[in-house]
Amino acid sequence: MKIIFDYNRTIFNPDTDNLYFGVLNLLKKLSKxxxxxxxxxxxxxxxYMLEKLNIKNYFQEIFFLEKKSKKNFQLIAKGTKNVVVVGDSISDEIQIGNQLGFITVRLKKGKFATQIPKNKKEFAKFEIMDIRELENIILNHEK
Ligand SMILES: [Mg+2]
Structure with missing residues (x-):
């Protein structure tokens, strides 16, 4: 299984300039x-921030994009549908993940937490309030 994480407001809190609580532990576990x-x-x-946070080694690859798109996510998936997309933004991550038939997990935290999905493609399969909930979703999905 592949897991695509959004960076800003999904693992990183721009208000405190640090990772959300529990992210490091989560990445350690999941990356195994x-x-x-x-x-x-x-x-x-x-x-620069990513260097400082010292989390690069948990990822197979890190992408800095002008804009997230279906094409980017397809390149990561390399043909498999066994992909989980985790993000806080409906338009940037959830919608794209849904269109590709991936499992989508929306972190309802921060600036975009109150956004309301307008149609089926905008509804994440799972909604969580804390990134630490992701581990259980993944474990349950694997069963
Ligand atoms: Mg984000």
């Missing part, structure tokens, strides 16, 4: 069993 990928918009300081 699954292939993890990180997608981030290419914004100033992001690359």
């Amino acid at each position: 069993k699954y292939e993890l990928f990180l997608v981030s918009r290419n914004e100033p300081n992001r690359k």
Whole structure:
């Protein structure tokens, strides 16, 4: 299974300039069993920040993109549908993941937490309030 993580407001809290509580532990655990990928918009300081956070080794690959698209996610998936997409943004991650038939997990936290999905494609398969809930979703999905 591949897991695609969004960066900003999914694992990283821009309000405190740090990872959300529990992220490090989660990445440590999941990276032992699954292939993890990180997608981030290419914004100033992001690359530098990622070096500082010392989490690069948990990911197979890290992508800095101008804009997230179906094409980017397809390149990561390499043909498999066994992909989980985790993000806080409906338009940037959930919608794209749904269109590709991936399992989508929406982290309802921060700025976009109150956004309301407008149609079926915008509804994540799972909604969580804390990134630490992801582990159980993955474990249950594997059964
Ligand atoms: Mg985000």
